[in-house]
Amino acid sequence: MLALVVTVPAGAAEVAADALWSLGVVAVEERAIEAATGTLELWTSLGDDEQGVRAALAHWPAAWPWRFEHVDDEVVNTWRQFAKPVFVEPDLVVHPAWLSVDPAVVGSAHVLLIEPGSTFGMGDHPTTQLTMRAMRRALAELPHGTARVLDVGCGSGVLAVAASSFGAFEVEAIDIAPASVPTTQANAERNGVGAAVTVSNTPLADVEGTFQVVLANILAPTLIELAPHLQRVVAPGGVLVISGVLAGRHDHVEAALARFHRTHIDELDGWAAVTLRD
Numbered sequence: 001m002l003a004l005v006v007t008v009p010a011g012a013a014e015v016a017a018d019a020l021w022s023l024g025v026v027a028v029e030e031r032a033i034e035a036a037t038g039t040l041e042l043w044t045s046l047g048d049d050e051q052g053v054r055a056a057l058a059h060w061p062a063a064w065p066w067r068f069e070h071v072d073d074e075v076v077n078t079w080r081q082f083a084k085p086v087f088v089e090p091d092l093v094v095h096p097a098w099l100s101v102d103p104a105v106v107g108s109a110h111v112l113l114i115e116p117g118s119t120f121g122m123g124d125h126p127t128t129q130l131t132m133r134a135m136r137r138a139l140a141e142l143p144h145g146t147a148r149v150l151d152v153g154c155g156s157g158v159l160a161v162a163a164s165s166f167g168a169f170e171v172e173a174i175d176i177a178p179a180s181v182p183t184t185q186a187n188a189e190r191n192g193v194g195a196a197v198t199v200s201n202t203p204l205a206d207v208e209g210t211f212q213v214v215l216a217n218i219l220a221p222t223l224i225e226l227a228p229h230l231q232r233v234v235a236p237g238g239v240l241v242i243s244g245v246l247a248g249r250h251d252h253v254e255a256a257l258a259r260f261h262r263t264h265i266d267e268l269d270g271w272a273a274v275t276l277r278d
């Protein structure tokens with residue numbers, strides 16, 4: 001596995017980590033390297049496509065130098081032995097694709113088989129679960145097979161796959177992380193919705209057209225930065241679901257999306273997903 005290692009002063013670690021999260025990393029590990037100066041290394045990954053990672057880091061701050069390191073895949077993937085199915089709702093389960101589906105466990109629930117690769121989005125994070133529930137509710141209000149859905153920051157494609165499974169006519173998934181494209185494509189094919197899901201590294205600013213449902217499960221600073229374009233791509237009368245925000249601390253994000261009014265707030269483990277309607 002190709003690891004990305006960023007060197008930062010300790011005081012900048014949180015800001016730098018947030019910047020890495022906004023690029024779509026799965027996790028960030030801090031390692032102290034110079035106690036006297038308080039310098040830290042942030043270890044993470046954006047996939048094994050070196051050229052694609054370099055492109056994603058084209059505007060990375062020069063004050064935070066980075067390098068590549070090759071890491072043993074077996075060490076990196078130790079977490080897989082502890083993975084287990086996640087029931088998002090009683091009749092909906094996100095299931096690790098490398099594990100056998102046990103009918104005694106999942107029963108009659110709809111199963112989404114997901115392989116995250118080196119992306120963010122196994123389906124177990126509270127923001128992913130909350131966004132999926134809100135999206136399902138929004139799609140249930142529309143005629144089956146008519147909605148266009150946009151998933152901004154798609155990661156592994158779990159939300160895009162779910163949207164198609166819930167009856168979306170067309171799903172466009174975008175993410176600046178290079179690894180998200182092949183991972184989302186593979187997960188869409190794995191779940192039988194490959195023909196309905198389109199995925200790319202297209203920036204939101206370049207996305208054309210409008211969508212009845214737009215999903216943005218990304219961090220608050222990025223939501224605010226993207227607010228003008230998020231408002232642009234929501235169709236008249238459409239729904240925008242935002243997450244990646246803390247419960248009770250999302251008013252500033254909603255203020256940046258002033259075109260919309262809030263219809264629902266869903267909360268889980270200190271996180272929130274906010275449903276906004278045009």
